[in-house]
Amino acid sequence: xxxxxxxIAGNWKMYKTVSEAxxxxxxxxxxxxxxxxxxxxxxxxxxxxxxxKNELEESIVHLGAQNMAWADQGAYTGxxxxxxxxxxxxxxxxxxxxxxxxxxxxxxxxxxxxxxxxLSSGLKPMLCVGENLNVRAEGKAAERVxxxxxxxxxxxxxxxxxxxxxxxxxxxxxxxxxTASSKDAQEMCASIRATLSGLMGSAxxxxxxxxxxxxxxxxxxxxxxxxDIDGALVGGASLDPxxxxxxxxxxx
Ligand code: PEP
Numbered sequence: 001x002x003x004x005x006x007x008i009a010g011n012w013k014m015y016k017t018v019s020e021a022x023x024x025x026x027x028x029x030x031x032x033x034x035x036x037x038x039x040x041x042x043x044x045x046x047x048x049x050x051x052x053k054n055e056l057e058e059s060i061v062h063l064g065a066q067n068m069a070w071a072d073q074g075a076y077t078g079x080x081x082x083x084x085x086x087x088x089x090x091x092x093x094x095x096x097x098x099x100x101x102x103x104x105x106x107x108x109x110x111x112x113x114x115x116x117x118x119l120s121s122g123l124k125p126m127l128c129v130g131e132n133l134n135v136r137a138e139g140k141a142a143e144r145v146x147x148x149x150x151x152x153x154x155x156x157x158x159x160x161x162x163x164x165x166x167x168x169x170x171x172x173x174x175x176x177x178x179t180a181s182s183k184d185a186q187e188m189c190a191s192i193r194a195t196l197s198g199l200m201g202s203a204x205x206x207x208x209x210x211x212x213x214x215x216x217x218x219x220x221x222x223x224x225x226x227x228d229i230d231g232a233l234v235g236g237a238s239l240d241p242x243x244x245x246x247x248x249x250x251x252x
Contacts, residue, residue, distance in 0.1 A: 007231035010238025031245030064092030082121035173213025
């Protein structure tokens with residue numbers, strides 16, 4: 001069985017103006033230009049994507065967005081379509097991030113529609129799932145995450161499922177400095193893979209499953225040593241180009 005390729009994705013959240021993004025891209029590319037053994041993605045705010053398209057053109061760094069509408073076009077004030085993301089050279093899109101779920105009320109049903117739209121448009125969805133502290137304390141983390149995965153992905157063809165990336169991000173570990181232990185993260189990622197197997201059989205072995213939650217240069221190698229953790233979705237530690245480049249190098 002071919003080894004899954006490592007994916008390291010930065011999620012800038014609502015940080016960086018266009019000039020800050022351009023400055024970052026120059027410094028970051030300088031540091032990672034020789035890294036070919038893993039996929040690097042920068043998920044930037046919508047306003048910076050067009051400039052980043054120019055900066056990252058023909059580089060090894062892929063561009064991603066942090067959200068997307070489920071509709072193609074129309075009277076949806078404030079929304080951004082898949083076509084608009086393709087137009088600025090995005091190839092990835094984060095969907096169902098816990099901040100979208102918790103702060104903006106996104107439901108599993110909406111996220112499922114967005115995943116379908118991303119796939120039919122040719123974008124790679126990074127589906128985020130994860131439990132909060134109460135659910136974990138009740139011992140229901142695996143069940144909650146399995147439900148989120150199933151609700152977002154049921155009904156997709158195996159062909160489509162092969163293009164999905166899943167990011168396990170326990171809510172209690174995001175931006176808190178608390179990382180799940182690599183053993184706990186592995187257990188949850190293995191359980192996600194079992195859920196994926198129920199949907200797509202042995203092809204689930206090919207789906208990249210990322211861990212997210214206070215990942216930094218210092219802990220990435222330990223996380224990646226686990227058999228079902230294929231990369232990381234990185235928030236805070238992706239904001240500084242030199243620190244993020246160090247994290248990328250520690251992932252190789
Ligand atoms: C995230 O934004 O997806 C994330 C995991 O953030 P942080 O790395 O800051 O915890």
